[in-house]
Amino acid sequence: MTAALLTDKYELTMLAAALRDGTAARRTTFELFARRLPDGRRYGVVAGTGRFLEALADFTFDDADLASLSDFLDDRTLSYLSDYRFRGDVDGYAEGELYFPGSPVLSVHGTFGECVILETLALSIFNHDTAIASAAARMASVADGRTLIEMGSRRTHEHAAVAAARAAYIAGFTGTSNLEAQRRYGVPAMGTSAHAFTLLHVSANGPTDDPEASKTSEWEKAAFRAQVDALGVGTTLLVDTYDITTGVANAVEVAGPELGAVRIDSGDLGVLARQVRLQLDKLGATKTRIVVSGDLDEYAIAGLRAEPVDSYGVGTSVVTGSGAPTASMVYKLVEVDGMPVEKRSLRKESHGGRKKALRLAKPSGTIVEEVVYPAAGPVGESDHLVARELTVPLVINGEVVADDDLEKARQRVVDGLHSLPWDGLKLSHGEPVIPTRMIPPAHRGA
Amino acid sequence: MTAALLTDKYELTMLAAALRDGTAARRTTFELFARRLPDGRRYGVVAGTGRFLEALADFTFDDADLASLSDFLDDRTLSYLSDYRFRGDVDGYAEGELYFPGSPVLSVHGTFGECVILETLALSIFNHDTAIASAAARMASVADGRTLIEMGSRRTHEHAAVAAARAAYIAGFTGTSNLEAQRRYGVPAMGTSAHAFTLLHVSANGPTDDPEASKTSEWEKAAFRAQVDALGVGTTLLVDTYDITTGVANAVEVAGPELGAVRIDSGDLGVLARQVRLQLDKLGATKTRIVVSGDLDEYAIAGLRAEPVDSYGVGTSVVTGSGAPTASMVYKLVEVDGMPVEKRSLRKESHGGRKKALRLAKPSGTIVEEVVYPAAGPVGESDHLVARELTVPLVINGEVVADDDLEKARQRVVDGLHSLPWDGLKLSHGEPVIPTRMIPPAHRGA
Numbered sequence: 067m068t069a070a071l072l073t074d075k076y077e078l079t080m081l082a083a084a085l086r087d088g089t090a091a092r093r094t095t096f097e098l099f100a101r102r103l104p105d106g107r108r109y110g111v112v113a114g115t116g117r118f119l120e121a122l123a124d125f126t127f128d129d130a131d132l133a134s135l136s137d138f139l140d141d142r143t144l145s146y147l148s149d150y151r152f153r154g155d156v157d158g159y160a161e162g163e164l165y166f167p168g169s170p171v172l173s174v175h176g177t178f179g180e181c182v183i184l185e186t187l188a189l190s191i192f193n194h195d196t197a198i199a200s201a202a203a204r205m206a207s208v209a210d211g212r213t214l215i216e217m218g219s220r221r222t223h224e225h226a227a228v229a230a231a232r233a234a235y236i237a238g239f240t241g242t243s244n245l246e247a248q249r250r251y252g253v254p255a256m257g258t259s260a261h262a263f264t265l266l267h268v269s270a271n272g273p274t275d276d277p278e279a280s281k282t283s284e285w286e287k288a289a290f291r292a293q294v295d296a297l298g299v300g301t302t303l304l305v306d307t308y309d310i311t312t313g314v315a316n317a318v319e320v321a322g323p324e325l326g327a328v329r330i331d332s333g334d335l336g337v338l339a340r341q342v343r344l345q346l347d348k349l350g351a352t353k354t355r356i357v358v359s360g361d362l363d364e365y366a367i368a369g370l371r372a373e374p375v376d377s378y379g380v381g382t383s384v385v386t387g388s389g390a391p392t393a394s395m396v397y398k399l400v401e402v403d404g405m406p407v408e409k410r411s412l413r414k415e416s417h418g419g420r421k422k423a424l425r426l427a428k429p430s431g432t433i434v435e436e437v438v439y440p441a442a443g444p445v446g447e448s449d450h451l452v453a454r455e456l457t458v459p460l461v462i463n464g465e466v467v468a469d470d471d472l473e474k475a476r477q478r479v480v481d482g483l484h485s486l487p488w489d490g491l492k493l494s495h496g497e498p499v500i501p502t503r504m505i506p507p508a509h510r511g512a
Numbered sequence: 513m514t515a516a517l518l519t520d521k522y523e524l525t526m527l528a529a530a531l532r533d534g535t536a537a538r539r540t541t542f543e544l545f546a547r548r549l550p551d552g553r554r555y556g557v558v559a560g561t562g563r564f565l566e567a568l569a570d571f572t573f574d575d576a577d578l579a580s581l582s583d584f585l586d587d588r589t590l591s592y593l594s595d596y597r598f599r600g601d602v603d604g605y606a607e608g609e610l611y612f613p614g615s616p617v618l619s620v621h622g623t624f625g626e627c628v629i630l631e632t633l634a635l636s637i638f639n640h641d642t643a644i645a646s647a648a649a650r651m652a653s654v655a656d657g658r659t660l661i662e663m664g665s666r667r668t669h670e671h672a673a674v675a676a677a678r679a680a681y682i683a684g685f686t687g688t689s690n691l692e693a694q695r696r697y698g699v700p701a702m703g704t705s706a707h708a709f710t711l712l713h714v715s716a717n718g719p720t721d722d723p724e725a726s727k728t729s730e731w732e733k734a735a736f737r738a739q740v741d742a743l744g745v746g747t748t749l750l751v752d753t754y755d756i757t758t759g760v761a762n763a764v765e766v767a768g769p770e771l772g773a774v775r776i777d778s779g780d781l782g783v784l785a786r787q788v789r790l791q792l793d794k795l796g797a798t799k800t801r802i803v804v805s806g807d808l809d810e811y812a813i814a815g816l817r818a819e820p821v822d823s824y825g826v827g828t829s830v831v832t833g834s835g836a837p838t839a840s841m842v843y844k845l846v847e848v849d850g851m852p853v854e855k856r857s858l859r860k861e862s863h864g865g866r867k868k869a870l871r872l873a874k875p876s877g878t879i880v881e882e883v884v885y886p887a888a889g890p891v892g893e894s895d896h897l898v899a900r901e902l903t904v905p906l907v908i909n910g911e912v913v914a915d916d917d918l919e920k921a922r923q924r925v926v927d928g929l930h931s932l933p934w935d936g937l938k939l940s941h942g943e944p945v946i947p948t949r950m951i952p953p954a955h956r957g958a
Contacts, residue, residue: 072670074663074689075703083742087734089712096708121670134695140742178712185706186689189666190673217520220635221838224518224567226669227636243520243632249580257521260631262542262845265853266535266624282856288533296529296586308856386837392667392828399708407711410728410754 069124069187070131070147077183078135082143090146090179095401095420098158098172098188100165104200104390106495109486111203111479112171113233114195115161116470118188119460125187126151152180156461159423160468162236162478163456164485165196166436168502170421170457171395173441178402185397192395194226197387198233199479201364204388205380206238207483207491208368213377215256217243217359218385230385236475239384240377251472258302258329258357258379264289265307282308283316290320300326302357305342306333314342318349327355327376335360336373343374363388364493406507419507422457425500433485439505515570515633516577516593523629524581528589536592536625541847541866544604544618544634546611550646550836552941555932557649557925558617559679560641561607562916564634565906571633572597598626602907605869606914608682608924609902610931611642612882614948616867616903617841619887624848631843638841640672643833644679645925647810650834651826652684653929653937654814659823661702663689663805664831676831682921685830686823697918704748704775704803704825710735711753728754729762736766746772748803751788752779760788764795773801773822781806782819789820809834810939852953865953868903871946879931885951 084090103110127135127147136144154176165171172188174181206214216234219227219242231247241254248255267289290303299321305313305328317328328346330338335358346354358370359379367378387393399407406418420441426448427433437453439445445453460468483491490499530536549556573581573593582590600622611617618634620627652660662680665673665688677693687700694701713735736749745767751759751774763774774792776784781804792800804816805825813824833839845853852864866887872894873879883899885891891899906914929937936945 069670071692071695072665072673073691074665075691075694075701076689076705078691079703079743079747080705080709080739083709083738084712086742087738089738092712094712131695135691178708182706182708185708186666186673187670190668190670193667194669194672219518219520220632220843221639221840222636223640223669223672223675224515224633224636225671226640227518227632229669243522245519245521245524245581246517248521249517249577255521257525259522259526260628261855262624262628262631263526263529265845265855266530266538266540266848268848268851268853270849270851292529292533292535293526296532297525301525382838382840391832391837394667394828397666399711402712402714403716405714405716407714409707409711 068126068128068131069121070127071134072187072190073183074186077185078139078143080182081146081179082139084178085142085146090177092178092403094176094178094181094399096174096181096185096397097170097400097421098174098192098395098397099168099170100393100395102167102394103498104197104387104393107200107390108490108492108496108499110165110196110393111199111237111482112159112161112163112165112196113199113236114192115158115172115460115468116472116475117195117229117232118172118191119466119468119470121187121191122152122184122461122466125184146179150180151464152176152184152461153464154180154461155459155463157457157459159456160458160475160478162475162482164482166498166500166502168438168504169436170423170438173420173457175420189395189397193392195229195233196393196395197390198230198384199237200393201388201390202234202237202239202384203479203483204364204493205367205384208364208371208493209378210371212375214239215241215243215377215379216384217379218381219244221382222385227385232472234384236472237479238476253472259293259304261304261307263293264304267292283312286313287316287320290316294321299324302327302329304329304331306330310338310342311345314345315349318346318351318354323350323352323354325351325354327357329357329359329379331360335375336370339370339373339375368493417504417506422455424453424455426451426453427485428452431485432487433500435500436502437505438502440507514572514574514577515567516573517580518633518636519629520632523631524585524589526628527592527625528585530624530628531588531592536623538624538849540622540624540627540845542620542627542631542843543616543846543867544620544638544841544843545614545616546839546841548613548840549944550643550833550839553646553836554936554938554942554945555928556611556642556839557645557683557928558605558609558611558642559607559645559682560638561604561618561906561914562918562921563641563675563678564618564637565912565914565916567633567637568598568907568912571630592625596626597910598622598630598907599910600626600907601905601909603903603905605902606904606921606924608921608928610928612944612946612948614884614950615882616869616884619866619903621866635841635843639838641675641679642839642841643836644676644830645683646839647834647836648680648683648685648830649925649929650810650939651813651830654810654817654939655824656817658821660685661687661689661823661825662830663825664827665690667828668831673831678918680830682918683925684922699918705739705750707750707753709739710750713738729758732759733762733766736763740767745770748773748775750775750777752776756784756788757791760791761795764792764797764800769796769798769800771797771800773803775803775805775825777806781821782816785816785819785821814939863950863952868901870899870901872897872899873931874898877931878933879946881946882948883951884948886953
């Protein structure tokens with residue numbers, strides 16, 4: 067399947083109308099940006115760039131695509147689409163960069179025809195991936211070096227799950243439960259065990275005069291034995307299926323003190339982690355790690371900072387953007403044949419014209435301002451501040467020139483978080499931590 | 513690509529351990545259900561059934577899949593997966609049925625090995641699609657027969673968008689902007705035009721002594737002319753790019769009074785709809801419809817009920833589940849070799865054993881109770897009430913027997929909404945509108 071139909075119908079009808087009156091060939095710039103950060107956030111993290119550049123190559127119309135469009139498009143438009151591939155330029159922020167309101171995250175340059183039909187695909191990818199990465203970076207920041215496992219595949223669309231694992235990894239997660247994310251993007255896949263595996267080892271043949279508790283304990287040990295036999299003592303045993311204290315005792319009895327980890331998936335995780343740590347230490351399993359999971363978000367992770375937790379498994383909150391499931395980015399026409407254009411409307415003021423951006427920092431590295439300026443210059447002066455250019459070439463004449471190295475993107479997030487003023491890392495609702503200064507385009511012909 | 517790697521790693525390591533100790537062959541039932549409705553909702557709408565049954569056929573492991581798993585799975589497990597296809601039974605709620613806390617939406621029966629590895633795929637599909645349908649049904653209910661267009665593709669993952677269009681259609685939306693949803697599922701694709709198309713018609717060659725307003729008016733008319741030439745007067749013109757009153761006048765001037773519709777995408781939609789209706793009527797365009805869009809959700813739609821709005825375009829809120837982007841369904845092992853099993857844990861009490869469900873209604877059709885009972889019976893009596901069986905066969909011996917007719921699913925939603933007590937349609941936060949009665953399994957061997 068091509069990516070071509072992951073598109074809103076109106077893009078193709080606009081193309082048809084523009085081909086008819088000749089405006090499809092006008093040179094345009096479309097800009098992808100967010101007017102605001104997700105509610106109460108102090109910074110955002112750009113993600114999706116690599117996926118967008120990959121999808122661009124698949125954005126061609128095959129015969130089956132064209133057949134499905136033939137009932138509402140004329141022959142000229144169908145012919146245009148059959149030859150379509152993007153041959154323009156794209157520049158923008160490297161994946162993993164921070165962004166702020168008005169940051170020109172992506173600029174797409176080419177004819178109106180070739181740029182307009184990328185709107186939905188570009189927005190879908192950036193709105194999704196950026197929402198996940200922006201939430202995940204907050205979690206990574208408060209996890210403060212502890213292991214963070216993304217395990218939310220089951221809480222989001224099955225293909226969104228793969229992209230979510232990738233975005234969370236960029237933002238600082240250690241790995242994912244999702245196998246396709248490992249295959250496609252090299253995100254480390256990690257896993258433990260489910261309650262189902264323990265429950266599977268139920269038996270009708272326990273000693274019938276035993277109390278219920280000792281029966282379930284025997285079943286649990288049978289499950290642990292099977293898991294250790296198959297996966298070795300380095301595995302993670304899930305200890306809260308029946309009784310957690312018995313579960314920990316059973317885990318160490320079966321695996322020995324070299325047991326890799328135990329997972330706790332329910333109850334007051336802080337209290338339980340402390341109890342389990344004491345119990346493990348008493349049993350000599352001093353190296354056995356504690357993994358916690360169950361409705362964790364950045365606030366819960368922060369709340370567990372003082373507890374003996376080694377790894378966090380995070381599901382729903384990361385794949386749904388922790389309250390902000392979409393990044394509200396828009397894709398707007400800002401320039402036509404060198405003329406800046408913009409919609410006139412209250413409260414949706416945007417600035418026309420092709421733009422670039424740089425970020426100003428103190429010599430210490432702490433950032434102070436995002437400057438968005440006309441691509442044709444000038445930028446203006448910035449005494450005593452260090453300016454870093456944010457806009458880099460991503461595609462030139464239809465050829466991708468950006469790297470797709472996830473490790474570099476991860477490093478950009480780390481660097482970005484280090485560059486924030488202290489207020490930037492606060493979890494509470496707030497304003498963007500640095501202002502964006504928009505330098506309007508010089509008045510030209512239009 | 514197969515669907516096999518849209519899976520959490522631990523499912524396959526559990527399989528490996530269960531193959532090793534022989535428990536993979538035990539006969540099991542897994543149940544997919546929600547412990548609660550999304551926050552404050554009074555009912556939920558099941559969606560995803562058709563997509564899950566379709567994905568089941570793609571859930572096989574090809575050589576590339578197996579190669580990517582060979583670093584952590586043993587030969588026996590890889591061999592099992594290479595022969596894998598689901599050969600068990602599935603029953604559950606038909607797509608489009610309402611559901612409540614504890615409703616056994618899906619029951620999967622087969623060996624532990626064949627059932628356990630479907631967990632992530634099943635949950636991803638149902639959690640996503642059900643969240644969308646449950647939000648969309650509220651919007652359809654308050655839209656009260658007016659046209660509802662799903663146009664949120666750009667606000668969610670590009671493939672989630674296709675599933676969201678399908679789920680919204682099941683729940684009562686009229687159509688979608690998404691072309692792939694039309695091709696794949698037959699959801700009617702609809703479209704208007706974007707501000708970019710109007711802005712594209714900027715010109716440096718306007719009469720230079722004209723005030724700005726009349727220049728933009730000329731550009732707008734050029735855009736409208738191009739659209740009407742290409743798409744006919746039945747098209748929808750977007751009138752709020754520059755000035756809305758001028759936009760409406762231009763639209764009727766260019767297209768004539770037979771113009772299909774105008775769209776308003778910003779401002780106070782109620783006030784503007786009234787003004788535009790008056791203006792259109794004065795211009796003789798009495799049949800021209802008014803489409804509104806821009807951050808609409810069920811509350812905004814309800815707020816516009818008294819206004820002369822003909823169609824709503826809904827984006828972000830529907831594809832993100834209007835505050836509840838996931839349905840929090842779980843997939844739990846409930847029966848092993850005929851023995852009911854369940855995790856013992858505070859506040860996560862579930863009832864073991866294979867189950868079915870029926871819904872009780874008054875003779876008038878108004879529903880009063882969901883009854884979840886052991887599949888082996890008995891059900892108990894229900895005097896003066898009409899019982900409707902909810903659990904139907906979906907897959908028998910690996911063969912899909914359920915229909916995948918979206919129109920039937922749509923009708924089930926309509927019927928379901930009609931069957932609700934009046935409180936059920938209130939938009940305010942509330943409790944599930946009917947209680948769920950769980951009849952526990954009779955005590956057996958375990």
